[in-house]
Amino acid sequence: MQKPAAILFDLDGTLADTAPDFIDVVNSLRQDDDLPPLTDDAIRQQVSNGGLALACLTWNVASDDPQAWPLRQRLLDRYEQLIGQRARLFPGFETLLPALEQQQIRWAIVTNKPRLYTDLLLPRISVHCDVVVCPEDVEHRKPAPDALLKAAHDLGLSAEQCWYVGDHIRDIEAARAAGMLSIAATFGYIEDGDDPASWQADRYIATPQALLSLLPE
Structure with missing residues (x-):
């Protein structure tokens, strides 16, 4: 296994612990509608599944319900506020990212989070990254490989020179399709009943710092 020229990270549930924001969003909306609060864990497990899944959870509606997409927009409007x-960054990234840079390993973000919210979030958690690929930047979002391949291209690298780290099976599928080494972040937002071992990632890490131990000497 060769040392990567770059490591690409998923955002929500991998690089950043954004669940606390969504916990506040979901339960503030439920309070507005005189509904009881949901548990932190129930909300956390849906963060990586995006706004529609969170809206369905918030109001207990099916994804094909005619109200699902308007409710999603209501949720996203509150999230923007x-x-x-x-x-915050998951603990460990504050030392991991400088360590990668010291080894001349570049890093980038590849996310299914819309550009509007990504651009609002990153400066607020003190993340400054030269290459950030969002779903609007490509034709097909993850689990298609398009966004990962664009990130590699923007870095001036081949896919084989990059590793991809994510906390959902779609991340592993995208990495595999792109021809990148896939790394499952088991510290992320894993749903009850989901077994990361079944994703067949190339490597698994239980903490951000564990990524350093995967690097060849």
């Missing part, structure tokens, strides 16, 4: 208030 609260974004970055409690989100």
Whole structure:
């Protein structure tokens, strides 16, 4: 296994712990509608599944319900108001990212989070990254490989020179399709009943710092 020229990271549930923001969003909306609060864990497990899944959870509607997409927009409007208030990097990244840079390994972000919210979030959690690929930047979002391949291209690298780290099976599928080494972040937002071992990632890490131990000497 060769040392990567770059490591690409998923955002929500991998690089950043954004669940606290969404916990506040979901339960503030439920309070507005005189509904009881949901548990932090129930909300956390849906963060990587995006706004529609969170809206369905918030109001207990099916994804094909005619109200699902309007409710999603209501949730995203509230998220725009609260974004970055409690989100933070997962512990360990504050030392991992400088360590990668010291080894001349570049890093980038590849996310299914819309550009509007990504651009609002990153400066609020003090993340400055030269290459950030969002779903609007490509034709097909993850699990298609398009966004990962664009990130590699923007870095001036081949896919084989990059590793990809994510906390969902779609991340592993995208890395595999792109021809990148896939790394499952088991510290992320894993749903009950989901077994990361079944994703068949190339490598698994339980903490951000564990990524350093995967690097060849």
